[in-house]
Amino acid sequence: MIDRSLVGEVLAGLSYLPSVAILGPRQVGKTTFVKTLVAQLNKPSVYLDLEYFADRVKLQNAPDLYFQEHQNEIVILDEIQRMPELFPLLRSMIDQHRQPGRFILLGSASPDLLRQSSETLAGRIVYLKMHPLHYREISTVQITYQQHWLRGGFPDALLAPNDKAAELWFRGFVQTYVERDLPALGLPATPDTTRNLLRMLTNVQGGLLTYSDLSDSLNISQPTVKTYIGFLESAFLIRRLEPYFANVSKRLVKSPKLFFTDTGLLHHLMGIQNFEGLQGNIGLGRSWEGYVIQQIIANLRSDVEPYFYRTKDKTELDLVLVQNTQVKMTLEIKYGNNPNTSRGNTVAIEDLEAKQNLIVTPQADDYWLRSNLRVCNIATVWRYLGNEGLLADS
Known part of the structure; x- marks a missing residue:
């Protein structure tokens, strides 16, 4: 098993707060991570999968009695979005017997979609996000960045014995998400519409998100497109990266950029099945940009906000990292050494006046390109992020 970087934050949350929520896309490794972690703690636990009928039955008639019987154990509730009606009861149980680490909630939907929880468990919970396996997690095992970039960070795809097996896994993953998981979260789109939208979004990867273009192509209204994209983002499949507004005198782009949060999923939807196919694809550069951005965002401190910067006259940078309202670092991402x-x-x-400016490449040696601009690579960028205090463990 690959060690997950989230362990420190989870342990800190369990030591202080009554409940910890770990959210992330399906099949990202949440359940395996928590079961392994809890087995190492000196406290008994009980695990309930809320998608499993027998476990749901335990909470349908008298859930308050069930929680009271297990009040001295860690209660793990997996796929909590299946029973959002439990949140008011969890608040009551916590207030009756408040102690650290009573509940661990696992979910495949963002806090915005789990609105009831944010309203009822305020002050009693911390939300932590589990990303697909990121570069710093896989760098300790025998996995190259090329394999990671091609297959993405879902463990079953990344660790598949060959590219064909990874492709078969993604086929089942997408089918399950489109036909079951997204409708269960409340997505009103038909499976065919969702598939078409996902494929269209592969052409938007790394580009500005224009809702009108998608609306025209799908023959649905712009508000409906925004709703559908909101659901995909809430399910952690895509990310909208917002523009940074630093200079009011500039004519700034206001549309967000769109990225898939996992390049393995992106490549599957694009029909790319091996690294050679990726190298010859027209979307190579934007795929690399999205890969690097995902790796960095997955490792940032919670008080660091990521943006991009672009003006109407093509002044641009791929990633802008802001901490305490100050631009700490800018990054331009290039596929080439x-x-x-x-x-x-x-x-x-010159506009942003960051202390550190980087160009991130696959494998180039580190060197100064100019007095205010340094070239680095995917393996060395972490040194500079850490030096600026931007990494979660720095």
């Missing part, structure tokens, strides 16, 4: 920068990159760096 002899990167060049545009005039727009230079102007953007």
Whole structure:
């Protein structure tokens, strides 16, 4: 099993708060992680899978009695979004017998979609996000960045014995998400519409999200498209990266950029089945950009906000990291080990006045390209992020 970087935050939450919620996409490894972690703690636990009929029955008639009987154990509730009606009861149980680490909630939906929990468990819970396996987690095992980039970070796909097995896993994963999981979360789209939307979004990867184009292609209204995309984001399949507004005198782009949170899923939807196919694909550069952005965001401190920067006259940077309202670092992401920068990159760096500016490549040696711009690679970028205090464990 690959060690997950979230362990420190989970242990800290369990030592202080009555409940900890670990949220992330399906099949990302939440259940395996928690079962392994709890087995190492000196406290008994009980596990309930709320998608399993027998476990749901235990909570249908007298859930308050069940929780009282297990009040001295860690109660793990998996796929909590299946029974959101439990949240008011959890608040009551916590207030009656408040102690650290009573409940661990696992879910495949964002806190925004679990609105009842955020309203009823305020002050009693911390929400932590589990990303697909990221670069710093897999760098300790024999997995190359190329394999990680191609297959993404879902454990069953990344660790599959070959590319064909990974492709078969993704086929079943997408089918289950489209036909069962997203409708269960409340997505009103038909499975065919959802599939078409996902495929269209692969063409938007790394680009500005224009709802009108998607609306016209799918023959549905723009508000409906926004709703569907909101559900995909709440299920952790995609990310909308917002633009950074730093200079009111500039004509700034206001639309978000869209990225798939896992490049393995992106490549499956694009029909890419091996690294050679990825190398020859027109979307190579945007896939690399999304891969690097996901790896960095998955490792940021909770007080660091990621953005991109772009003006109407093509002044742009791929990633802007803001902490305490200050731009701490900018990053331009290039697929190539002899990167060049545009005039727009230079102007953007001057606009934002960050202390550290990087170009992230696959394998280039680290060197100064200019006095205010350093080239690095996917293996060394962490040193500079850590030096600026931007990493979760720095």
